[in-house]
Amino acid sequence: MNASMMQQPLLVSSLLIHAERHHGEQEVVSRRVEGDIHRYTYRDLAARSRQLANALQALGVGFGERVATLAWNGHRHMELYYAVSGSGSVLHTLNPRLHPDQVVWIAEHAQDQVLFFDLSFLPLVEAVAHRLPGVKAFVAMTGRAHMPAKADIPNLLCYEELVAAQPDTFAWPLFDENSASSLCYTSGTTGNPKGALYSHRSTVLHCYASALPDALNVSAREVILPVVPMFHVNAWGLPYAACMVGAKLVLPGPFLDGKNLYELFEREGVTLSAGVPTVWQGLLAHVETNGLKFSSMRRTIIGGSACPPAMMRAFQERYEVSVLHAWGMTELSPLGTACVLKASQEKLPAEQRLAIQAKQGRAVFGVDMKIVDEQGQTLPHDGKAAGELLVRGPWVIASYFKGDGGDPLVDGWFPTGDVATIDADGFMQITDRSKDVIKSGGEWIGSIDLENIAMAHPAVALAACIAASHPKWDERPLLVVVRKAGAEVTREQLLAFYDGKIARWWTPDDVAFVDAIPLGATGKVQKNRLREIFREHRLPTA
Numbered sequence: 001m002n003a004s005m006m007q008q009p010l011l012v013s014s015l016l017i018h019a020e021r022h023h024g025e026q027e028v029v030s031r032r033v034e035g036d037i038h039r040y041t042y043r044d045l046a047a048r049s050r051q052l053a054n055a056l057q058a059l060g061v062g063f064g065e066r067v068a069t070l071a072w073n074g075h076r077h078m079e080l081y082y083a084v085s086g087s088g089s090v091l092h093t094l095n096p097r098l099h100p101d102q103v104v105w106i107a108e109h110a111q112d113q114v115l116f117f118d119l120s121f122l123p124l125v126e127a128v129a130h131r132l133p134g135v136k137a138f139v140a141m142t143g144r145a146h147m148p149a150k151a152d153i154p155n156l157l158c159y160e161e162l163v164a165a166q167p168d169t170f171a172w173p174l175f176d177e178n179s180a181s182s183l184c185y186t187s188g189t190t191g192n193p194k195g196a197l198y199s200h201r202s203t204v205l206h207c208y209a210s211a212l213p214d215a216l217n218v219s220a221r222e223v224i225l226p227v228v229p230m231f232h233v234n235a236w237g238l239p240y241a242a243c244m245v246g247a248k249l250v251l252p253g254p255f256l257d258g259k260n261l262y263e264l265f266e267r268e269g270v271t272l273s274a275g276v277p278t279v280w281q282g283l284l285a286h287v288e289t290n291g292l293k294f295s296s297m298r299r300t301i302i303g304g305s306a307c308p309p310a311m312m313r314a315f316q317e318r319y320e321v322s323v324l325h326a327w328g329m330t331e332l333s334p335l336g337t338a339c340v341l342k343a344s345q346e347k348l349p350a351e352q353r354l355a356i357q358a359k360q361g362r363a364v365f366g367v368d369m370k371i372v373d374e375q376g377q378t379l380p381h382d383g384k385a386a387g388e389l390l391v392r393g394p395w396v397i398a399s400y401f402k403g404d405g406g407d408p409l410v411d412g413w414f415p416t417g418d419v420a421t422i423d424a425d426g427f428m429q430i431t432d433r434s435k436d437v438i439k440s441g442g443e444w445i446g447s448i449d450l451e452n453i454a455m456a457h458p459a460v461a462l463a464a465c466i467a468a469s470h471p472k473w474d475e476r477p478l479l480v481v482v483r484k485a486g487a488e489v490t491r492e493q494l495l496a497f498y499d500g501k502i503a504r505w506w507t508p509d510d511v512a513f514v515d516a517i518p519l520g521a522t523g524k525v526q527k528n529r530l531r532e533i534f535r536e537h538r539l540p541t542a
Ligand code: ADP
Pocket: 186, 187, 188, 189, 233, 302, 303, 304, 305, 306, 307, 325, 326, 327, 328, 329, 330, 331, 334, 360, 416, 417, 418, 430, 432, 433, 522, 524
């Protein structure tokens, strides 16, 4: 029997319409590439997005066609988020930290029609423009005064002129909610990058779920500064969630160092931020060295890679900023789990609470999770059994863009490539990525645990644990460490630091001190590169 309710499609444009109507006066503040602070409201954002939608039409961008961006977090990028998807085209956020060859490969694969870019990426666009004959126009996201005098780019247009030439009336079209809204490529650490093509429906449902109190808990009273870039899985959906709830939005542009971020947090009264662990190191170092405090910041969402408990402790105990550990991936739009304590756990001693917070958390409503062994058998949720994590839900991909890589699903579940445990309360903990697992004598050693312990040592700035080959055990853990500036610690002292914290046979066999650890385009440790660098490393065999 059919129900008798309306079939209102879930569309990205509805988020903007809502923000304009109910939170029209709420501010969107951007630190721009040009160096100034730009300030306007959701009302202005909506009007300029409509102008931009007209401009896209004038450029001949059709329904379902891809529009690329190479841009930081800023108001013009927000306008693109809504104008492109809202008008039925597909927003393709390119990662500007990729190599020009990869940018060309991805833009061609996506068949991008127009490419919008921030001035910081002018050299990159000059390097790729002539290799992208399919791109009809390149639009510099700035005003006439800042347009490059000489640029080796065909069909170069000025963003502000495009917008100014259009009226701010545009009726957002209604169409099937299953139409594509945006496109994001995985980083492709193995093989070519693959595209996750999100729909309007998956985006809006993800937005509802991520805003929930035991998920990211965002509301109109919040001032949100996403440090996570809008080119990294849609800044974890925050540009959509901010409009859904009417939160004030603060966008930091390219200025992501500790000093600039801290100033913006304080000046704009930021209450909630979000980013990968590596960005918070710079911020914490800045507040620590200068003896500063956060006057408004209450929470920060940390995900993308495991948040070391030492970082949580610093935020929570020293600066009264509570850490919300979250897990997700490009293929999940990205949110899968968030680590919010249950009421009964709030009363536990601090150390026990921290141990729970180190987990990646419980599934947000809409996401189903299970762990399986190598034969695909479901493992118990006892917090001990570790196996590959599989997920399903309305914002999990069913296949990659253009069917690349074949059918990724196993019996309707998406295998994440992460190895995890799930406890009886439903808290999931990632122990490793399956390709990073260290297999010692046939047994798995979780590299994240080993890294978390090293990161708690006062002399350690960054630690990564990789498998090094071993004549007897096949693989044993090698700890690669960057020391804090001016700090001293020896191999023996670091290894002794593991005593009593972990099963003895998990203790790394060796420590390699380095000046820097390679980070990928999304700020994560590149373990495949580290493994290459240390391929010939000989572990002590005593
Ligand atoms: P990539 O890292 O390949 O660029 P994603 O940004 O989609 O792609 O990253 C997803 C992966 O990041 C997850 O599969 C997982 O391995 C890792 N990850 C994300 N959040 C966390 C977290 N909180 N703890 C540990 N690992 C995480």
